[in-house]
Amino acid sequence: MPGPIADLSYRNYTGLLEPPLWRWWVIAKMTMRTSIKKKGFWALAVLSAYWYVFLGVIFYFIETLGSGAGVALSPVLAKIVWRDQFLNGFNLSQLFLFVLALLIGVGTISNDSRAHALLVYLSKPCTKADYLIGKWVAIFLILAAVGAVPTFLFYGYCALSYSRYGFFTSEPFLVAKLIEMVMLPAAFHASVCLGVSSLFNQGRLAGAAYAGIYFMTGAFVLMMRAVYAVDTSLNGRRHLPQTAIHMIGTLTYASVNGLENALAKIVLDTDGSGLVPGGRGAGAVVPAPDGLPFGIVYVAICAICLLIAWSRIRAVEVVGR
C-alpha cells in the first residue's frame, strides 16, 4: 500500500485572529459553561425556587377554594402585600444561592492557582482585568439567573392570576425593584467569592473559609434575632431601651444573609411581613435599616474583596518582591 500523499506534517495557523479585546467575555463564557456542568448545580438551582412554588400552590388553593370558584374576591388574598411575598421568597432562597456560590464561585481562582492556569490565561492576550472581570461576570450572571428565573416566573404567575387583588396597582415598579433585588446578592457573592478564592490555593479551603464567615455571622444574627423577638413578644411590653432595641435590630443584619435581606428590604421599600400581614410572629419583624450605611458597607465589602483578588492574581509568583 502506498503511503498517504497528503502533507501530514505540522501546519501553522494562518487564519483570523481577532483584536485582543473582550477577552473577559471568552473567560466568562467558559466559566459559565463549566459551572453549569457541575454536579448539583441544577438541583440547587431548582431547590432555590421552592418557596415560590409553595406560594403558588397556596395562592391557587386559597383562591380556588376560598372565593367560590373565583367569582368573589378571596379575603385572604386581598390582604396580601405582594412585594413581601417576593422578599420572603428571596430570603428563603439565599441559603441555596450561597451553596451555589460555594459550588461555582469560591474555587474559581484558587483552583486556577493550584493548576497554574493563570499562566495559560496571562500568556495569551488577556490582562488581569480580563481575567477578573470574566470570572466575576460568570458568577454574577449564573447567580442572578438562578435568583431571577423563579422570581419572574412567580411574578408572571401572579400578574396573570391576581391582578384583581391589586398586584399591579399596589406596586407599579415592582419589576425594576425585583431586578435590582436579585442582582445585589449575585454581585455580592461574585465579589466575595473572588476575594476569598484568591487567598487560597485550594478551592475547598476557600469554600470552608467563606462558609465559616457565612455561618458564624449567621449564628450571631440568630442570637440577635432571638433577643429582638423575646423583647418584642411579651404582650408588647419592651424591656430594653429603644436605642438598644434599635442597635440589636441593626445587628440582625450583620451577616451575609442579613446584609442581603437588608438590601432587599431597602430596595423593595418594605419592612417585610409573613404570608398574611398581622399573622403570627408579625411583632418580631425587624424594620428595614437605613439605606445609606448598608449601601456603603455593601459596596465597601465588594470593593475590598475585588481589590484583594486583583492584588493576588499574578502570572508568576515572584518571591521577595
Next chain:
Amino acid sequence: MIASLQKLTVKYGSFTALNELTGEIPEGCVGLLGPNGAGKTTLLKTLLGFVRPFSGSATVLGEDVTHAGRALRQRVGLMPEQDCHIPGLSAVSFVAFAGELAGMPSAQALRRAHEVLEYCGLGEARYRDVDTFSTGMRQRIKLAQALVHGPKLLLLDEPTNGLDPRGREEILELIRAISHGKEINVVISSHLLPDIERVSDVAIVLVGGQIRATGRISDLKRLDGQPVDVELREPSETFVSRVVALGGKIQSGRPSAYRIQMPGKPEEVLAALFGAARDTGSQIRGFQHAERSLEDAFMLAVAPSSPTEVP
C-alpha cells in the same frame, strides 16, 4: 532577529536574576542553556512581559516588552515549565479555549484544537479530562495550547520534562519540525544538552544572569586549531612518529585513536595524514574533524572566565 536585549536587568527584591543582559536572539530555533538559577526562565518571563525589568530594555518581534502587552502575547506562545491547565476541561476544550483566548473565532479554535492535538500525539485522548492526564500527556497539552493560535514565536521552558524516551523523541521531533521551515521561531530553555543539540541551531549560555557564550552550536563545539580525530585499525607507533615528524601534535590518544593537530589548510592536513598512513602501512578506519561535545562546550562556558561570543 526575534529579540533584542539592551542592558536588561531584572531583580527580585535584592536578588539580581538578570544582570545587564545585552544581546540578540536570532531567528530559528535558539537554545537557552544554563545551570539552575542561571536566569533562563526569568528571561522567558521577561520576554513575555510577566516580569518588569528593573532597568534596560528588551524588544520581542519588534515590540517593547514593557509596553506591548496583549499585542505581543497574541504573537507568542508559551509552554511553561510547571504543569498548567484549566481544571475541569477536556483536552480539546482546553486547547480550543486557549485559541479563543488568543483571538481565534470559536469555530476555528475548535477545528484547530483537534489538529494541534493530533500533531502533539493526543488525538486519541482529546475528549479526556486534562486532570486525568499523565505527566507526559500534560507536557504535550502544554505544547498544544501554546501552538494553537499559530504563534510567530514559541517559548518552550523545559519541554521534555517528565517524558519517557519515546515521548521525548516525539516531542523533540515535533519541535524540530515546527522550528524549521514553518516560519515559527522557537526559544527553548533546557538543562538537557542533548535536547538543545537535537533541535537548536543556535545556543545562548546563561550563567548568573549573564550571557557567557552565544553562537551556532557547531561553532561552540569547534576546537581551536581545527584538530582531526584519526582512528587506525590497530595502534601504530611508526604512524605517530611519522606524524610528529611532519609537524603534527598528538593531543590525546587511545590505543588506536589519535587527536592530531597539524599546521596547514584542511586539505593539506588530510593529504599529509593519509600519506603518513600509506608510508607506515597503517590502515585508517575513521577520520573526522574533531569537535568538543556540547557538554564540554557548556562546561567551558560556565567555567569562571570572560564571556565568549562565536561569530
